[in-house]
Amino acid sequence: MRQITVSHMDAGRRLDGFLQKTMPAAGLSFIYKMLRKKNITVNGKKTDGNYKLNEGDVISVFFSDETYEKMTGSSAKAAPGEVTGANIGINIIEYLEAYKKLGDIPIIYEDDDYIFADKPAGVLSQKANAADVSMNEWLVGKMLDDGSLDEKSLKTFKPAFANRLDRNTSGLILGGKSLKALQTLSALLKDRSMHKYYLCLASGKPDEKLPVDFEDFTDVYARMVKDHDRNVATIIPDNRKDDAGADTYDIHTGFRLVRTFTDDKGREYMLLEVLLHTGRSHQIRAQLGALGHPIAGDVKYGAEIEKNPDDRNGQLLHAYRVVFPESPDAGKMSGCEFKTALPLFADFSR
Template sequence: MKEIKIDNNSSGKRLDKFLGGYFSECSMGFLFKMLRKKNITLNGKKATGKELLNNGDTISVFFSDDTFYKFANKHVSSDETANNTSEYIKAYERFGKLDIVYEDENILLLNKPVGILSQKAEVKDVSINEWLIGYLLKEEVISPENLGTFRPSVCNRLDRNTSGLLICSKSLVGARKMAEVLKDRSLHKYYKTIVVGRISEDSHLSGYLYKDKKTNKVTLFDKIPDKNAVNSADYSPIETSFKVLSHGAFSYDGKQQELTELEVLLHTGKTHQIRAHLSSTGHPIIGDGKYGKEAINNSLRNKFGLKFQLLHSYKLVFPKIEGELSYLSDKVFEANLPEQFNNIERSCF
């Protein structure tokens, strides 16, 4: 017999839904049969599966070890510590102790460095998702067994070579609330960047974004092209605002190339939105090999070692939040700029 202790991450779930996720390798019909035969009980009593779970409840499972691990999801295997968590521990050891801006029992805000994926694109990738679980395991915030019912994860995404604030959930309530404020756009995400040329006025940009999946490049349009010729669902409405912070310049081909530092507010969050939107105005982000100006980028690479777009998610402003995460209401969090960004600021502004 094995016992499963219910924590806050599973509190409020129906017993049958919980069992279906925990024992993902067998049918619901089998699980209901085990409930009827009292091979699965809740707090020592027969259950129907319709019961709502509470923190501290105990589910007793009268299976053999072989049957238990055969039907349990991959995060509840008997060799969990030796095998299934090794990926997370290796990710933590690979990236080390990253810059944590804020952490509580429900969320963690991380200042992601350039060059690390937020989430896996392919099976072989290593991302912040794996690092997060490795960090929580190392710090003994969670145990391997906890991963059978809830896995902490990244809530928002940044491009591999965009640095800055990532929101990570540590609990189910954290994951749900962060998904809510990201979806309704009440959480405001601000970026800092430097673009080519001189921009004199603040602006609000809108349009439609089309992504070419083969090239992983997006194209912007003022309006959706002829609906008879394209699938309009492939064109996403986007909005971007920016505020001019300062003006600078650097020597380029014997002349002074003007630069503008911007604070960008992302109203919608689509692939490469900020990069493509600014490029469409004639002011690409410096270092951007996909949407920028090659000759200028080469000069910046030689002078500052800048190999990627200089774009940093530096500030999050939380909205008024009701319920368990109300303590985050109206909170503002900022992430330090990467040293390379600071070097360019000092030299050019």
């Protein structure tokens, strides 16, 4: 017999999904059969596959060692009744190396369930290719390093960040260290009840296309088509049909003027606060480019190739603030607000 104690990271997961991750070689029909025959129990009782796990639940698996190892895809033997990183085949080296490589990324907030970090420009939010190192690998490596995550827990749940920022966009990225926290973040992002604010340095000054002021947000609506193969978004007329092989979205963005300034080469800029109502990839960048006010350094959307005023390569766009809704759906984050330190380009423009 093997026993697995459910950690807070897996609380809220369905039993059948948990068992599928624990025993990837076992088919779902096999798992349901074992549940019906009480070869798998929870807290000593027969349980259905749709049971939602609680922290501290004890799952007992009445298999022979040979069967258990076959179902888990493991060749290493564990001590009787023990599930270890060795016998579930977890390779933690890549995570620890990612943590070491990316280093001490500023943490805005952290508890047992959540971690909010200030992602540097140039770092991926998530992998694009197998060899990439992203914030997700950094997070797992950090938790393995500080002991808040072990190999056994990693088999059934992998902590991750819920929102995604472009590689060269810096700022606030929201992570779930438990399944419940990650589900909460994902739901709030999906229903758009969480308010996300950015700062950016846009070229030019207010005009008819972007009549921003210092008081209120100016709402700008548009239709955007995203070409995933080329990884570029285009603002299109409302009456244009969708392009083949591309996705089309209605987007809504709020812009507020923070200050204007002119650099030593006579180029005019606006520091803008941006409220993202719809969270589409490249939304802010494409919209400002189409309005004739590309973000400084954002060559893809029309900016000059020359170096930015603060010498940073890439677009000067920073996610600096989030406000959670006052709602039971937000759990302990209800009504909370989090901010990063101001990016260098915001101070530079003073």
